Every structure is written in C-alpha cells, then in structure tokens.
Amino acid sequence: xxxxxxxxxxxxxxxxxxxxxxxxxxTPLYVYSERLLRENCRVLKxxxxxxxxxVNYSVKANANPLLLRIIREEGLVVDAxxxxxxxxxxxxxxxxxxxxxxxxxxxxxxxxxxxxxxxLMSVDSLSQLDxxxxxxxxxxxxxxxxxxxxxxxxxxxxxxxxxTKFGIAPGDMDSVCALLNQHKLTLVGINQHIGSLFMQxxxxxxxxxxxxxxxxxxPAPIRKNLSIIDFGGGFGIxxxxxxxxxxxxxxxxxxxxxxxxxEWRTKENYTGRFLIEPGRFVMAxxxxxxxxxxxxxxxxxxxxxxxxIGFNVLMRPVLYDSYHEIEVYPKKPxxxxxxxxxxxxxxxxxxxxxxxxxxxxxxxxxxxxxxxxAGAYGFSMSSNYTQRFRPCEVLIKNGGARCIRHRETExxxxxxxEGLL
Ligand code: LLP
Numbered sequence: 330x331x332x333x334x335x336x337x338x339x340x341x342x343x344x345x346x347x348x349x350x351x352x353x354x355x356t357p358l359y360v361y362s363e364r365l366l367r368e369n370c371r372v373l374k375x376x377x378x379x380x381x382x383x384v385n386y387s388v389k390a391n392a393n394p395l396l397l398r399i400i401r402e403e404g405l406v407v408d409a410x411x412x413x414x415x416x417x418x419x420x421x422x423x424x425x426x427x428x429x430x431x432x433x434x435x436x437x438x439x440x441x442x443x444x445x446x447x448x449l450m451s452v453d454s455l456s457q458l459d460x461x462x463x464x465x466x467x468x469x470x471x472x473x474x475x476x477x478x479x480x481x482x483x484x485x486x487x488x489x490x491x492x493t494k495f496g497i498a499p500g501d502m503d504s505v506c507a508l509l510n511q512h513k514l515t516l517v518g519i520n521q522h523i524g525s526l527f528m529q530x531x532x533x534x535x536x537x538x539x540x541x542x543x544x545x546x547x548p549a550p551i552r553k554n555l556s557i558i559d560f561g562g563g564f565g566i567x568x569x570x571x572x573x574x575x576x577x578x579x580x581x582x583x584x585x586x587x588x589x590x591x592e593w594r595t596k597e598n599y600t601g602r603f604l605i606e607p608g609r610f611v612m613a614x615x616x617x618x619x620x621x622x623x624x625x626x627x628x629x630x631x632x633x634x635x636x637x638i639g640f641n642v643l644m645r646p647v648l649y650d651s652y653h654e655i656e657v658y659p660k661k662p663x664x665x666x667x668x669x670x671x672x673x674x675x676x677x678x679x680x681x682x683x684x685x686x687x688x689x690x691x692x693x694x695x696x697x698x699x700x701x702x703a704g705a706y707g708f709s710m711s712s713n714y715t716q717r718f719r720p721c722e723v724l725i726k727n728g729g730a731r732c733i734r735h736r737e738t739e740x741x742x743x744x745x746x747e748g749l750l
Contacts, residue, residue, distance in 0.1 A: 335570050335701060336617060336656060339365070343728045347619055347658040347697050350730055354721050356621040356697070357642045359708050361733070363399060363726040365615040366704075370403035373564075373607060376579060377587035379594065381602045385429055387562050388414050390608030390705035391616075393722055395733040397421035400611065408606060412442050419446070429559070429604075431473065431520065433457075433495060440464055449557075451520050453496050455504050462512025471518035471557060472497060472505055476539035480532045480563060481524030483649040489523040489536065496521060499543050506548060518557030519544060522606060526565040528575070530582035533563060537586060541593045556601030564610035568702055570654045577610075609705040616704025617656075618643060618720075620683075622696040623675065632670045634692040639674030640681050641714040643700060643707050647680050655683075657690045658697040665690035672698065676715055708734075716742055 336342060341362055342350070350360060373384045386405045388397065392414060397407065398421050407423050409415040410432040418428050430443040430450040437460060443450050444465045451471035452458045461470055475496030481487035488495045497505060509516055523536045537560045544555060567574035590603050620638035627633070645651035655672060659665060668691045672684040683700065692698070711719045718737035723730045743750075 334656070335654065336699060341365070341617060341725075343725050345725065345728065345730055347617075347699060348660070350723065351619055351621065351697055353730070354723055354732065355736060356619050357638050357720040358619040359616055359703065359720055359722040359734075360619055360730070361396065361616045361704060361722065361724045363724055366396065366399055366612070367403055369611050369615060370400055370405055372579065373605070373610060374404060376583035376605070377590065379587050379590045379603060381594070381600070382590070383602055383604055385559060385604045385606045386611050387606050387608030388418060389709060391612040391707070391709050392417045393708065393734055394421040395724065396612070397423070401427075405611075406604075409443075409448070412439055415443060415446060415448065429471070429520075429557075431471075431522075431559075431606075433473075437464060444468065449517065451518070451559075455497060455501060455508060458497075458505065458508045458514075459512075462508055462514050465514075467513045469515045469517045470509075471520055471559070472516060473520050473522075474499055474540065474543050476521050476523065476536040476543070478532055478536040478539065479524050480527040482526035482565070482651070485649060486525040487523075488525070489521060499539075499546065502543075502546055506551060509551060515554050516547070516551050517554055518559060518601075519547075519555065520557070520559035520561065520604075520606075522561030523563055525563050526609060527563050528565040528567070528577050530578060530585065533560070533582070534585050534589065536560070537589055541589070544597075552597075555599070557604060558601065559604040559606055562606040562608050562610075564605075564607040566610060566613045566702060568652050568654065570701060612704035613702045613706075614704065616702070616707065618700040618703035618707060619658075620698050620700065622692045622694055622698065625692065625694060632668060634670045634672045635675065636672060636683065636698060637675055638683055638698070638700065639676035639715070639717060640678075640683075641676060641712045641717050642674070642720055643683065643703060644710045644712070645706055646683055648710075653684065653703065654701040655687060655689060656699040656701065657692060658699060659690070660693065660695040660697070667691070675717075713737075713742060718742070 384405045406427040425447040453473035473496045479487040479490030620636040624635040640647040674681045721736035722734035724733045
C-alpha cells in the first residue's frame with residue numbers, strides 16, 4: 330500500500346503537501362476540498378429531473394457558514410434544528426424561505442424564535458403540534474411522520490420504525506387533523522427521516538412510498554395545501570475505502586425515486602416540491618482530518634501510535650465504533666514497514682481510540698496522519714472536553730488553502746466567564 334492511495338488518486342490536496350498545511354495551520358486540522366464539495370452537491374441535485382425536486386442539506390453534518398455559502402451557490406436549501414443552526418444558516422446567506430426547521434422536543438421559546446424568523450417548521454409529536462398551534466394559530470406547519478421503516482449504521486441513528494422517539498405514527502392521523510383544525514393550521518408539508526447511512530436504496534425507496542401513501546390518507550381539504558414532501562436524508566458513503574466498499578447506487582436510487590415521484594405527481598396533480606435531506610453525503614468525503622503523531626509505545630503486546638486527534642476532535646469512532654480510513658504522511662520520506670497498530674488520541678480515557686488494530690506503515694513521532702471522510706459529523710460534533718481547543722478548518726481551492734475557521738484559543742475557553750472571575 331502506498332502511504333496515501335485515496336487522496337493521491339483524487340488529487341485531494343491539489344498538490345499542497347499535507348506537511349506544509351500542518352506547518353501553516355497547525356494540527357489537528359480539518360481540510361476541505363471545495364471542488365469535491367461542489368461535486369457532491371451537483372450529484373445530489375441531479376439525482377432526478379422530476380419537477381419540484383430539490384436538495385435540503387442537513388446542517389447538523391457540518392455547519393461551517395463558509396461551506397454553507399458554497400452549498401447555497403450550488404442551489405441547495407438547508408434545514409435547522411436549533412436556534413444556533415438557524416442563526417448560522419441566516420449568517421451564511423440563506424433566506425427564511427430557504428430554511429426548514431426540523432427539530433424535536435422543541436422548547437416554546439425556540440419555536441417562537443423560528444416563527445419570528447418566518448421559517449417553516451416541522452413538528453414531530455401531537456403535543457408539539459398542539460404547542461405550535463397555540464404559539465402560531467392560523468399558521469403554516471409541516472408534520473413529521475414515522476413511516477415504520479428505519480435504517481442506519483448504528484441503533485443510535487435509526488430514526489424511524491419501532492423504538493425511536495421520532496415522528497408521528499400514521500395511525501394518529503385523526504388526531505393530527507383534529508389539532509390542525511382546532512388551531513386553524515395549514516398543513517403545507519409532511520416529512521420523515523428514516524435514519525443515517527444506508528448503502529442500499531431499497532429501504533429508503535420503500536419509505537418514500539409509505540410517505541406518499543400517508544399523503545394520500547390526508548383528507549382532501551387538508552391534502553390540497555401540501556406543497557412540500559420531504560423524504561429525509563441518510564445517503565451513505567463508503568468508509569471502508571481500502572476494501573473497495575461499493576458506493577451507494579445513486580443511479581438506481583435516482584431512477585427509481587424519479588419513477589415513484591413522477592407517477593404520484595401525475596396521479597395527484599401535485600405541483601409542489603419533493604425534498605431529500607442529506608447531510609453526510611454532501612460533506613463527508615470532501616474532508617480529510619490531519620493529525621500529528623506525538624508518541625509511540627508498546628503496552629502489553631499492543632503497539633500504540635499516539636496522536637493529537639482525541640475524541641474531542643472526532644467523536645464518531647468512540648461514540649459509534651465508526652470506521653475511518655487512515656492515511657500516513659511521513660515526516661521523512663523513505664520505505665516504511667507495515668505493522669499492526671492502534672491509533673489513539675490525547676484524551677485521558679482508555680476509550681480514546683481513533684483506529685483499532687490497523688495495519689499501516691509504522692508511524693513515527695512527527696509523522697502526519699490523515700483521517701478520511703471526516704467532513705460530516707466531524708467538526709460539528711467536536712467539543713472542548715479536557716479544555717482542548719476545537720481545531721482550525723481550512724478550505725482548498727485551486728491549489729491554495731485558506732482558513733475558514735480559526736483554531737480556538739484560551740480566550741475562547743474563558744469568554745463564558747467574563748465578569749465572573
Ligand atoms: N434530516 C434529519 C431530520 C436528521 O435528523 C438527519 C440526521 C438528517 C436529515 C441527515 O442525515 P444524513 O444524510 O447525514 O445521514 N452523528 C451521526 C449521524 C447522526 C444523524 C442525525 N440526523 C454520525 O456521525 O454518523
């Protein structure tokens with residue numbers, strides 16, 4: 330194996346040596362490719378040419394406003410699920426009508442904030458529909474249904490089917506209609522999200538059919554106002570690149586989705602929008618996380634390569650046992666033997682493991698590693714645990730790199746205590 334098979338093949342760094350990026354910006358460092366980000370947006374936008382089809386990027390995957398601007402330029406709209414995401418969406422230039430607020434267990438003040446900004450909101454329980462009606466009588470609303478089909482890479486991210494807090498059961502349709510009538514609400518849309526990361530299209534397509542059936546079940550006076558049907562995200566990417574994992578068959582997904590939507594559209598005379606809501610697919614593969622090897626040790630037969638990528642920087646491996654491919658960018662060129670090693674971070678917990686039992690070129694202090702597919706749920710789930718600073722983010726464009734988020738400093742950690750110390 331060469332040290333950097335995947336990024337070289339993609340020309341990810343566009344000729345900039347990772348070591349020079351690390352020297353200029355420090356590590357850990359989230360490095361994004363504008364070219365790949367734009368490509369991902371275009372692939373999704375072109376999934377089908379059905380009239381009304383649009384892509385609603387799910388900001389929770391990555392909320393850097395400079396990246397959101399690029400996404401906006403590509404013609405995607407966005408979601409928000411918290412006052413913070415809403416503020417970031419607006420700061421990135423999205424207009425209220427380009428933002429769909431899809432939250433759950435939302436506090437009244439948060440709902441009021443979304444309503445005050447003129448943003449359409451989806452509610453996902455009868456009690457939240459009632460609350461919304463009280464706060465915004467006569468308003469427009471979406472309802473999130475549970476289609477009964479869930480998918481995802483971990484139980485923690487399956488958001489439909491049994492044993493999930495999300496969505497309203499289709500069997501509760503009468504209660505939904507009663508609340509809509511009681512508060513004189515107009516149901517402008519219905520939505521769902523089956524979960525995060527599917528690699529086969531079938532479950533998603535089946536759930537799309539279910540949501541359209543749900544639309545059919547709505548009483549005609551309510552159904553006639555529907556102008557948004559949002560099928561949710563979950564589009565997977567192949568994390569196991571060394572094993573040549575097959576990507577999601579988007580050609581098939583797009584073709585079959587197009588057929589389903591086209592038939593339904595004609596049957597119902599529907600002229601509204603059909604949304605998909607991917608987060609991961611847009612961002613994950615457009616980013617490599619760079620980290621520095623800080624120490625090497627053998628302990629009870631395990632060879633540990635210690636780095637500065639603690640789980641405060643990338644939480645996915647610790648939280649979900651997620652697998653990310655690692656590339657090695659040696660400090661000094663020359664042949665390296667491969668060896669079995671466990672790559673860890675710098676947090677004071679034994680679970681702080683980035684990559685377990687990997688056969689990679691033997692790492693040495695000062696080497697860099699690149700963690701692939703780090704753009705989604707990477708930075709957005711990072712934290713200040715152990716009072717470490719959240720990393721810098723840079724964007725590569727036309728062979729140059731610019732900072733799109735400053736590395737945090739002591740001042741950032743101390744700001745919440747201003748006037749209190
Ligand atoms: N729409 C809604 C309502 C969602 O809750 C989510 C993700 C998405 C869309 C986007 O899903 P995606 O296309 O990115 O799969 N932290 C986990 C993923 C959690 C996803 C939460 N909801 C991870 O690192 O894998």
